[in-house]
Amino acid sequence: MTFSPPRLPLPAPRRILLIKLRHHGDVLLATPVAHTLRRRFPDAKIDMLVYHETAPMLAGNPDLNTVYTLNRQLRGLTKRRAELSLGWQLYRQGYDWVIHLSDQWNGAVLARLCGQQQGIGFDYPKRRTAPWARLFTQLAPLAASNTCHTVEQNLLSLTPLGITAQGEERRCIMAIRPADQASVRLLLASLGVQGEYLLVHPASRWFFKCWEDDRFAEVIQTLADAGHCLVLTCAPDPQEVALVEAILQRVKSPRVHSLAGKLSLNTLAAAIDGARLFLGVDSVPMHMAAALGKDTVALFGPSKVNEWRPWLTRYRLIHAADYGDLIDPDAVDTGTTERYLVNIPVAPVLAAVQALLALPPAAENDDAA
Numbered sequence: 088m089t090f091s092p093p094r095l096p097l098p099a100p101r102r103i104l105l106i107k108l109r110h111h112g113d114v115l116l117a118t119p120v121a122h123t124l125r126r127r128f129p130d131a132k133i134d135m136l137v138y139h140e141t142a143p144m145l146a147g148n149p150d151l152n153t154v155y156t157l158n159r160q161l162r163g164l165t166k167r168r169a170e171l172s173l174g175w176q177l178y179r180q181g182y183d184w185v186i187h188l189s190d191q192w193n194g195a196v197l198a199r200l201c202g203q204q205q206g207i208g209f210d211y212p213k214r215r216t217a218p219w220a221r222l223f224t225q226l227a228p229l230a231a232s233n234t235c236h237t238v239e240q241n242l243l244s245l246t247p248l249g250i251t252a253q254g255e256e257r258r259c260i261m262a263i264r265p266a267d268q269a270s271v272r273l274l275l276a277s278l279g280v281q282g283e284y285l286l287v288h289p290a291s292r293w294f295f296k297c298w299e300d301d302r303f304a305e306v307i308q309t310l311a312d313a314g315h316c317l318v319l320t321c322a323p324d325p326q327e328v329a330l331v332e333a334i335l336q337r338v339k340s341p342r343v344h345s346l347a348g349k350l351s352l353n354t355l356a357a358a359i360d361g362a363r364l365f366l367g368v369d370s371v372p373m374h375m376a377a378a379l380g381k382d383t384v385a386l387f388g389p390s391k392v393n394e395w396r397p398w399l400t401r402y403r404l405i406h407a408a409d410y411g412d413l414i415d416p417d418a419v420d421t422g423t424t425e426r427y428l429v430n431i432p433v434a435p436v437l438a439a440v441q442a443l444l445a446l447p448p449a450a451e452n453d454d455a456a
Contacts, residue, residue, distance in 0.1 A: 097204070097205065097249065098183075099128055099131070100128060100131050100183035100184045100204070100205075101130075101131055101132065101183055102131065102132045102134075102180055102181055102182045102183050102184075103124055103128070103131055103132070103133045103134070103182060103183065103184045104134050104135070104136065104177065104180070104184070104185045104186070104197075104201060105117065105121055105133070105134070105136070105186050105188060106135070106136045106137075106186070106187045106189070106194040107135065107136070107137050107188045107189055108136070108137065108138055108193070108194055109138075109141075109188075109189050110141065110371075111140075111141050111143075111144050111352070111371045112371040112374045112395075113141075113189070113237070114137050114141045115144045115259055115374050115375065115378060116237045116238050116241060116259060116374060116398070117188050117241045118144075118145070118150070118259050118260040118261075118378075119238050119241065119242060119256065119257050119258060119259055119260075120188065120241050120244060121133055121135060121148070121150040121151055121260070122150050122256055122257075122258055122259075123242065123245060123250065123256040123257070124245075124250075125149075125150040126255075126256050132152045132153075132180075133150060133151055133152055134151065134153045134154070134155060134180070134182075135153075135155070136154075136155045136156070136157065136197070137154065137155075137156060137157070138157055138158075138159055139156040139157060139158040139159070139160075142154055142156050143351070143352040144352065146262060146264065146353055147263070147264050148260050148262050149260070149262065150260060155173065155177065157169075157170070157173060157193075170193070174197060174200065174201075177197060177200075178200055178201050180201070181203060182201045182203060183202070183204045183205065184202060184204060184205045184206075184207070185197065185198040185201050185202035185205070185206045185207070186198075186207045186244050187206070187209075187223075188209075188241055188244055190211050190213070190214060192219075194208075195208055195219060195222040195223070198222060198223055199221075199222040199223070202224070204224075205224050205225065205247075205248065206222065206223045206224050206225075207224070207225055207226075207227055207244055207247055207248065208222065208223040208226055208227070209226065209227050209228075209229050209243075209244065210226040210227065210228060210229050211229060225247035225248075226247070227243050227244045227245075227246055227247050228243055228246065229243075230243065232391065232394075233391040233393045233394055234393060235393065236393065236394060236395075236396065236398055237394050237395060238257060238259065238398050239257075240394070242257065257399065258378070258399060259374070259377065259378035259398060259399070260378065261356055261375050261378035261379055263356055263357050263360050263379075264353060264357075267351075267353045267354045267356065267357040268357045268360075268361075270354050270357070271350075271354050271357040271358045271361065272361075274346060274349065274350075274354075274358075275318070275344075275361075278318075278344040278346075279344075280316055280344055282316070283315075283363045284315075284316040284317065284318050284344075284361075284362055284363065285315055285316070285317045285318070285364045285365075285440075286317075286318050286319075286320060286358060286359055286362035286364070286365050286366070286367075286376075287303070287307060287317055287318070287320070287366045287367065288319075288320050288321060288365070288367035288368075288372040288373070289303045289319065289330065289331060289334060289367060289368065290321040290322065290324075290326075290327035290330050290331060290368070291327075291368050291369065291370040292322070292324070292327075292370070292371075293421050294326070294423070294424050295388060295389065295419055295420075295421065295426060295427045296368045296369050296370065296387075296388055296390065296426075296428070297368055297426045297428065298386050298426065298431060299428070299429060300330065300333045300334050300337065301337055302431070302432075302433050302436075303334050304334045304335075304337035305337075305433050306366070306436050306440070307319075307334065307338050307340075307343055308338050308339070308340060308343075309437055310437075310440065311338070311342040311343050312340065314342070315342065316342045316344070317342060317343050318344050318345070318346055318362070319331050319334070319335065319343070319344070319345045319346070319347055320345075320346050320355060320358060321347045321348060322348065323348040323349075324348075327348070328347050331347035331348075332347070352371075355372060355375070356375050356379070359372060359375055359376050359379055360379045360381075362376075362381060363382070363444070363448065364381065364382045364383070364384070364440065364443055364444060365382070365383045365384070366384045366436075366440060367383075367385065367386070368386045368387075368388075368428070369385060369386070369387045369388065369390045373385050373397060374398070376397070376400070377397035377398050377399065377400040378398070379400075380400050380449060381400060381449070382400070382401050382402070382443040382444075382446070382448070383397045383400055383401070383402040383403075384402070384405070384436065384439045385402060385403070386407075386431060386436065387404060387406045387407065387428075388407045388413065388426075388427035388428045389407075389414045389415065389416045389418075389419050389427050390416055391416050392404065400449070401443065401449045403440075403442065403443060405436055405439060407427060407428045407429070407430040407431050408430075410432060411430035412430075413427060413430065414427060
């Protein structure tokens, strides 16, 4: 299929709906689409539909008017009623454009029903059937696997509309609310954390992305012995909390503190925002750190690096594939408890942290160095 922007300029939209029914990180990496549209059409009403649990990623986002959510925990008749109610609510908004940024059929149907002028979807190879194409006015190109960043792929959705994002339009937006900043300041004060600190987030919802506990502990201990204050974080999930506790058992220093399991997604963002540097694995918090312009050291295992690396921030990426054999990303069983970062030694991680700390603090949202 050949893709080209429309020959004539489209009328400026009054109402736009973006649909991103994926995980937390996917939602954050879709925010440049809203940011680009807001800059191009400052008076338009721009809304977004996401899964209920991912809505905190968009809290306070200045580019969005309303965030609608779909509760995928519902079942049976309750689920059907909720979907019909949501569909009717969206239909009544009278959207000029609906842009579907993932591959679910329900989002495609909404694009067909709610997009009065333009309904845009992606040309997914697995969806190259007549029903999928007929649900949209135009299909956007899908880049080959691991050839561009996920942000760039999302922004390709705008090409059928004759829009190419430029410069600052390509930024991810992670808003920080004053109440979350105040909450984090109180928590840090209760730990005795004053002044500069490094934030370490060693866990991921998928354990195959995690590094060895003893090596993380060695890095943390070395940095603490050098005089740095470190704050460890993770989600409230018991397995993630246990991982952080296993690391802390190997560390002895009054400069190392834990907020493991004590932060919401939005207070975690505030904690990252206040840090001098972020150290962690390929995870949602890593993307949050990049969106907040933090110096970032990211440890990667079997992920598609070109698609998921830190976006538009100063970073150092340590890839397990550079230190030994690594399973192909498409062959990973995401439910495994095996960790695939075992090849990564301590030395390059420490060197990456020290190299970034030796630089002047990055200006907010500096490009990758």
